[in-house]
Amino acid sequence: MVKIPTISFAKYFLATIKEINKKLANSEGLTPKEIAELRKNKKTLLNNISLAAHTRVMQATDQEIEAERPKFITETKAEIARIKQKIKELEAQINNGLSDNEILDFVNETENSELGKQIGLLEIKLAHKTMLLELLNTVSTEKLRDILAEEYQKRLYELIEDTEIKTVVLPRKQDEIEHSKNLYERVAVNGIDPGNIIFSAISSDEEKRKEILPIANRYNQIRKEKEELLKIKISPSEIKELFLNSFPFLKRLPDEKQDKILKQFYLWAEIDVENDLASEIRIKIENFIKKIESINKVHPYPGWSDCIFMNGMLSPNLFIERGLKPFIAEEQFTDLKTSFKKIEEMKDSFFSFLMKGKIKRTEHRYLKHIYSIYQDIIERQNRFRKESMVEDFETKLEGLGFNSGDYDDFIHYIDDIAAIDEKTHPLPDFYENFCKAYNQKSSKAWEQIDQIDLEIDKIRTKISEKFGVEISDKGADRDTFFPDPQNGESFTNEDIDNSEKAHREELIALDIIEKAKKQALIELSSEETPALISK
């Protein structure tokens, strides 16, 4: 061990800190690495002293502790006066002799934000010292010991914190308050951001800074690929195919009509088919089905929402023109055609009433009328199927001059529609098919993601071996080795500096939060059961 006499120790230690401060104040000739090294050394020296002072206090006799009480009170009073005076001086600097415009200019200057920040910090210190003074007059010897130990650490810790903050370009006061607020909230909730750990750990080593950038850039590239893979999309044409498979009768309609029906469906289900991710569309279809089901449950006309929805899906004009006309009287046909036209015209507004679950009294009568027509159509369809009138229908169609190519398709079309009424609704079927397609795409994407994760794991091992930084191998942490590059593309030295600063700020915030928690616990136990805090 190196033996240093106590007096010499203090003297040399102070001289060393003074010299480090001098160097940091005139750092123009120093490299970033040298500055970082000096800061780190100073922090370590102050930390060591802080620990030693704490131990000394904890080992002191009760008499020694009590002897400190009056001195501590006097010092705290002097400190309070000093802080008050300092706040006064700083406020005077801002207000004295400046015109309104000058104050405005001054407010926008960095110097002023520095003053604003200093005032804010001093106000916090003042509140702490005032509270401390109250405690010093009343607490037991053991509690005083705790306070003394804590206070020595805190005083030195503040110096470390000041050293760190001085190297940061200070934003304006309001921004600074906002920044601090966000920082503390973030750290209290999420803890330390793992994305800054690697850059922060190597920031003071020029060689490592050079070596880490290509590794970080490769990581960023594959992480972006992974993000893209996670954004699983099903294209509009794929969705259309799935939809037509669930509503096969629509396949018999021209493309233009199919697209119109799909557009209507997207509108009702609030689907943005071009931009929504597959996972979002899946939820929207699910919600849409739930809505239809809930309407069916509460609406006085069972199946009405299905009726409206299906009328959007089907082609009523085609249906009545070519499907029903041969079987009904001219007058009835005109009546049905008018009603269907109204359904066609009003289906959007009807549907929106139904969705809201609100229908005006005057609309009820009309709805009832249309509903009875709907029932009539369904009934006719069923009878048409049940009575095996297909052959008769064909004969009549031929009699009406339709050629066989038309009616073959048409018969299937009608057949499909009639089958729907007997089977389940095609929408859940579409939902199921959509989910299958989604899961299929998802599995393929995850095969590629697994490959990327393997490469990410190799990067993790490389970082551990080359730079000595251990990173968690938990799945979710694979996406947070580094932050997002500032320029959006590749990392630069500026990213390393920013990461280092952010990490440092977070560590300070975390430490303050931990200390505040500890202090709150001590105070709580002191209030409830004083015996708990005695050693």
Added chain:
Amino acid sequence: MSQEELNKNIQLFMSLSEDDLKETFAKMSLTEVNDFISKIENLERKDENNG
């Protein structure tokens, strides 16, 4: 203090183990410890004001 002397001093203080420091502090009275911390604080304040 030259750069060399500074480096030497930093190295010296950094080389002290926790026990070394505890031993040094054990020889100080609490008043001396307090004075020592106050001096470090004053040093920072002085540098701050000069800066």
